[in-house]
Amino acid sequence: MTFAKTLQRRALCLLAAAAPLALLAVPAAAQTWPTRSVTMIVPFVAGGSTDVVARMLGQKLSEMWGQTVIIENRSGAGGNIGTVVVAKAPADGYMLLMASGSIFTVNPHLYSSLPFDPKKDFTPITNVATGPMVVSVPANSEFRDFKGLIAKAKADPGKVNFGSAGPGSQVHMAAERVAFTTGVDLTHIPYKGESAALTDLMAGQVQVVVGNIAAATPLIAGGKLRGLAVTSAERSKMLPDVPTVAESGYPGFENTGWFGLLAPAGTPQAVIDRVARDTATVLAKKDVAERLQALGMQGVGNSPQALGSAIDAESKVWAEVIKSRKIKVN
Numbered sequence: 001m002t003f004a005k006t007l008q009r010r011a012l013c014l015l016a017a018a019a020p021l022a023l024l025a026v027p028a029a030a031q032t033w034p035t036r037s038v039t040m041i042v043p044f045v046a047g048g049s050t051d052v053v054a055r056m057l058g059q060k061l062s063e064m065w066g067q068t069v070i071i072e073n074r075s076g077a078g079g080n081i082g083t084v085v086v087a088k089a090p091a092d093g094y095m096l097l098m099a100s101g102s103i104f105t106v107n108p109h110l111y112s113s114l115p116f117d118p119k120k121d122f123t124p125i126t127n128v129a130t131g132p133m134v135v136s137v138p139a140n141s142e143f144r145d146f147k148g149l150i151a152k153a154k155a156d157p158g159k160v161n162f163g164s165a166g167p168g169s170q171v172h173m174a175a176e177r178v179a180f181t182t183g184v185d186l187t188h189i190p191y192k193g194e195s196a197a198l199t200d201l202m203a204g205q206v207q208v209v210v211g212n213i214a215a216a217t218p219l220i221a222g223g224k225l226r227g228l229a230v231t232s233a234e235r236s237k238m239l240p241d242v243p244t245v246a247e248s249g250y251p252g253f254e255n256t257g258w259f260g261l262l263a264p265a266g267t268p269q270a271v272i273d274r275v276a277r278d279t280a281t282v283l284a285k286k287d288v289a290e291r292l293q294a295l296g297m298q299g300v301g302n303s304p305q306a307l308g309s310a311i312d313a314e315s316k317v318w319a320e321v322i323k324s325r326k327i328k329v330n
Contacts, residue, residue, distance in 0.1 A: 043082025078168035091266035131297035132232035163197035213296035
């Protein structure tokens with residue numbers, strides 16, 4: 001064997017031996033992430049449910065990672081504006097999206113076009129928290145219970161109106177799902193945020209709001225609103241005397257809002273797994289669980305695969321609701 005061939009053979013052997021080490025180096029490098037601050041985009045205004053969950057999680061992750069988690073609000077277009085910012089960000093784990101479920105399960109069917117592809121542009125990380133809605137009416141409303149509301153809506157199609165946090169919001173879609181399930185026609189009155197809708201509900205300017213339980217509960221407890229039904233499968237600990245929609249004559253009904261973390265497609269799997277794992281650790285902390293419970297939510301912290309499957313399943317449900325209710329925003 002010539003000297004040249006001997007060198008070539010040795011070089012090939014060294015490359016073969018180094019290949020497994022190179023593969024192991026990728027997840028090992030991910031263990032050093034993050035080496036700088038991480039930005040979490042909230043595609044809604046500050047103070048809303050998505051923002052509250054993001055700030056609570058961000059603070060805890062900052063402590064775990066030894067790096068600042070910056071919460072940045074980029075609101076508009078039903079969450080689409082902030083979402084596209086993350087879709088176009090580098091896939092390095094340094095920009096994440098805290099999304100409400102509607103962005104990935106409702107918006108693809110609600111908008112004629114989106115500036116991002118929910119499937120191709122994102123990688124699911126974990127469902128952070130979930131919580132029910134509550135069907136509320138003014139304290140002096142003629143509607144004493146959920147059955148009475150539906151009976152009136154069936155007798156006078158389109159005469160009962162509901163306020164929402166804006167087209168495509170979870171508050172809007174929860175009411176549309178109630179209408180779809182019960183077979184009634186309700187008239188939508190959109191507002192620029194849930195608080196504005198609840199303010200007009202108390203004033204009697206709108207008849208119904210299917211709002212986040214955390215926002216409505218203090219108003220119900222204070223005698224300013226009346227809760228007719230919660231949208232969870234079981235009664236809420238926040239409103240134990242308010243029956244579920246299922247109890248009120250529609251077995252199997254369940255509609256909960258959720259807030260999940262996603263990253264740009266192509267983000268290293270080791271980083272995705274670490275964020276999911278660390279988020280689950282945060283959600284298992286007693287103080288975090290208690291704070292979420294006070295907001296009418298519970299932590300989830302499931303796997304990236306589980307979140308992806310849930311998005312696919314829920315998207316099919318909303319496709320049917322939106323088609324049946326003939327809802328479009330553009």
